[in-house]
Amino acid sequence: MEPRQPADEARVLVIYTGGTIGMLVSSRGYIPEPYFLTDTLRSQKRFHDPLQDSLFSNAASVEGYREWSTSGKSSPISPDKVTAAGTSLLVRSSRPVGRTSTLSPSIFSQIENLLEQPECMKIADGIYETRLPSLVTPRSVVPGLGHTKCIRYAILEWSPLLDSSNMEMHDWIRIAGEIELNYSLFDAFVVLHGTDTMSYTSSALSFLLEDLGKTVILTGAQIPLSQLRNDAVDNLLGALSIAGNYIIPECSLYFNHTLYRGNRVSKASSYDLNAFHSPNFPPLVNVGIDIVVNWNDVLRQTSLRRFKAYKDMSPHVANLRLFPGMTGTTARAFLAPPTRGIVLETFGAGNASQRPDFLVALKEACDCGVVIVAISQCAKGSVSGDYETGRTLIQAGVVPGGDMTPECALTKLSYLLAKPELTPTQVRSLISLPLRGELTPPVSSLPAAPSSDDVDLQGLLSQFVRLSSARKADIPQIVIGEEAQDAAAPWSRTAAERASTEAALLPFLVHLAVARDDIEGLEFCLASGTGSFTASGISEGAGEVIVPGGIVNCLDAGSGRSPLHVAVLNGNTRCVEKLLESGALVHLRDALGHTALYYAARQGHAGIVDILVSAGANLGGMENEAGYVGLAVQNAVRAGNEAVVEIWRRAGTNVMG
Incomplete structure (x- = not known):
């Protein structure tokens, strides 16, 4: 069944990689359960209202609610009507999709209204195509835009689901590749991910998704959807609402009513619902009574190039956090081959020990082609050249990384070093330039802001x-x-x-x-x-x-x-x-x-x-x-x-x- 009015519907692909959001309690602690998330969302009318007859779709006014509540539609509808009202969406993936006998069935898998396992076809090497059953949100008024819209989405679930601590570089590339495969089929993308390494993934994707022109949002939860009290509902529903209604052509991260630039965040708490912070850059969206998009801070795509996903990252990078008394021997152990890049987490505004053996180790590595990027150990602030102890690093060949987060600096370095056409000198030059808004340029390099009197x-x-x-x-x-x-x-x-x-x-x-x-x-x-x-x-x-x-x-x-x-x-x-x-x-x-x-x-x-x-x-x-x-x-x-x-x-x- 095709949509009645395409203009009133946005299509979003949800790539579910795993994480706390879809986990259940077991004797071994929280573990991901295949298809639990999809089945749960299908059963909740705030996430799935195919006939647009739920309370959420009919409570925009007192008159509408009273008419609906007395019409008899407020009683549960039969499973066959739910199935008939749904529609499947074409989805491409890098691996086969569908329920398999090797996975334990979800506790919801016996519900009558679940659709049958979709047929998955291999259309090329590493490319599979299937039609996944879609979910559709209730039609609602878009804050700040005025019109009503529903969001139709399909969930592309990974098998096996991953705890984010098990995420690796090839998984970042897989996410980027699946966004590329489905880029022309969907209006926006939401990636469900565990919180522990979400900031690494959002930073990596910001670079891998080159010339991005659509909204990509990562989100997850501190408390799984399976628990009565959770933050999963707000995070997922908020991410879907922003993705379906606004074109914010960046890779971003949504958590606790806030949308951040993806390469500007770090996980700040393991127990607060406000788990992420962006100390050096303001949020892109603040969600309260209104949804306020800070459009002045949203990146604009002016490159006039088509979107593509870059599919390589160098694994030969690492973070080295300085500590008082670090010796040259310790530094050389980190800088030895096959290392090609190091993120050096320095003291304060970019300072380091002045031990001669330590500085010599850095200079020798830089002379051999290793790219060393200096960032601050402080969560807030930037690397500067105000102190002599910082300038000696620059003299040794270390490149200032501005106010980049450790996650961003590492993934940016990995991304640039994976480009065979770039020399170490070119990588050093690009490290200090904002490619995706990941760092604040020095004031001297910013164009002068026009005066308020320039255009009267x-x-x-x-x-x-x-x-x-x-x-x-x-x-x-x-x-x-x-x-x-x-x-x-x-x-x-x-x-x-x-x-x-x-x-x-x-x-x-x-x-x-x-x-x-x-x-x-x-x-x-x-x-x-x-x-x-x-x-x-x-x-x-x-x-x-x-x-x-x-x-x-x-x-x-x-x-x-x-x-x-x-x-x-x-x-x-x-x-x-x-x-x-x-x-x-x-x-x-x-x-x-x-x-x-x-x-x-x-x-x-x-x-x-x-x-x-x-x-x-x-x-x-x-x-x-x-x-x-x-x-x-x-x-x-x-x-x-x-x-x-x-x-x-x-x-x-x-x-x-």
Whole structure:
């Protein structure tokens, strides 16, 4: 059964690797139980409401609840209806999927409404394809966005399930590979993982997932879902809600109502529900009464390259934590072959012992090609060159690692050393640069922030009149200043009032500019959007999120289209290129559920199709399954229009299918 309205449904793949979240108590302590998690979620209507008739789907208003509670639908529904209301989702994996006789059955495995074991087919070496039964959340109002949406998700469960302490580098690569295999089939990804090494995995994935354009969230639990009192429900439901409703093109970690950048976190507590902290970078999302996305801190993809998963990491790396009195002999034991990289956890702001034998050991290793990265043992702070005891490390060849966490520094070093084209010198250079927002650049290397007076209201209103005028000639000059005050009553305004005015005008202006292919107007809007105009649309501290993703991704209230949609529909190639360079999200869908790539192909804009595809765009599973793409291709084939067929092929459609 296909979705009724694809635009109202997000598709998320949950990759379940193991961890506390799905464990049960045994005589040996907590152990993972195969299929327990999937069966449990299917039985809970907050996670699975295929007929949209649960309390959660009908409690948006008093009237709706009263109508539902007296309709008779509040009584339990039969298992056959639950099964019939479900739909399976195509999922690809690097290993066979499905229940096997070698695994002990879950305590829920005898429930009538469980679907049969899916058929798994090998379609290539190391690639398997199956259709997994999906779960669907109740339809709910999206905080800050206003529309209702349900999230349909499938759970790709590993066999065997792993305690996170058993995670290794090849497991990180496996997760990255499975995200790549399913990248065009799902809108977002959630990885369920144990907490002990989750920060290592989230850091590693942030580097392995190159040119990521979709949301990837890791989460887990301190208390398993099998326990009455747990944090598993909040963590999983929160991760699903963010993944299904917001495009945050990063690898992130969600825990205890907070979404962090994945390569900025460390596990801080083994017993608190607030288990993770990010001391040197603010959260990306704070979940309270409202879901507040800090869009100014979200990475924007401007590389114009397609997503791919890098599938190699060097195992010849290690962490070396300094201690008072460490000798050169101890250091040499760590630095001996086959070691290629060391994360040196130094004292304070990057200081170390000045023992000659110790410093000589470091210099000899650096001269032999070993890459040594210095980070601080302090949870908060950065490595600097303010002290002589830190500068001697740099003189020995040690590279400052800024404010990277130990987990991030280790996985970044492993990732870079696995690239055969990079020399040790190039690796040292890249270590100190933020590749995925993993470290804070030195203040001297940051571009100067535009002053709040760089783009004033006078220029904004002048652009408004120019762009909205039917004729480009005779544009009146608007002046707000002393001259205007002489002729009329003075207009005094606060910074918040000015920001509110800008927030109201800029989304309209940017859509108008791209519709007219007005590069000058578009550049003005983008410059204004990075100045005093914040991504939240109002000056700092004012609250409500108005423009998620920044002005470059602002949505038209009626159509749900982004500036990229508008530029594509009008065939304005220059604006498409400028928007992509400025961080436009190629995977955004409008109110009809369509991406910019779909419109480019439908309108026959071959050049724009090529640009979008090279920037990572793809035709999603919903567009294919709803039949829009197939119908367009069939019509072109019947009409003998080879040019149109070729455009759809270039957009990624299998025209022979």
